[in-house]
């Protein structure tokens with residue numbers, strides 16, 4: 001299953017090159033994420049370069065981890081595929097933002113880099129080959145949203161107004177949250 005996820009990413013970038021070469025920015029994410037697209041647009045418009053012609057690759061930055069070596073585990077990677085015991089920095093595949101420029105850099109690099117079954121790690125590898133790297137965005141919560149008090153409502157819209165993305169949402173919750181954060185009567189304390 002997993003090599004195909006990396007293939008899917010590469011084919012998506014190939015499709016981009018053919019069909020959307022002028023796209024400035026891309027959002028790449030799972031279908032079970034709550035994506036606050038208003039905040040994405042606001043963030044991207046606030047960048048110095050908002051034409052997507054410079055490097056941008058940002059999300060939940062993962063560093064200092066390495067391949068899982070026990071067979072049968074979901075993310076198992078044998079030494080034959082990757083000898084090194086550590087991965088280069090990458091952004092968790094739940095969701096990340098990248099520029100059109102960076103998408104094409106990754107696509108170009110992928111032509112000469114052997115496929116690794118873990119798609120998000122593979123993207124980090126392509127970036128590194130190009131001398132680039134991923135960055136961390138505080139608003140991307142691919143590991144879920146940490147809500148400090150157990151008494152507070154996990155689906156309180158005020159927790160979701162400032163974020164860009166939260167992982168693990170059922171479709172019905174995505175729908176509900178979208179309406180709740182856009183409720184003109186919604187009041188959140190600072």
Ligand SMILES: *[C@@H]1O[C@H](CO)[C@@H](O)[C@H](O)[C@H]1NC(C)=O
Pocket residue numbers: 001004
């Ligand atoms: C992965 O892709 C290959 C080649 O397209 C295909 O033959 C295979 O069935 C796919 N595997 C899964 C698990 O979808």
Ligand SMILES: *[C@@H]1O[C@H](CO)[C@@H](O)[C@H](O)[C@H]1NC(C)=O
Pocket residue numbers: 101104105108
């Ligand atoms: C990708 O490769 C193509 C063909 O070699 C080249 O024209 C293009 O400038 C490259 N793009 C980037 C962003 O490196």
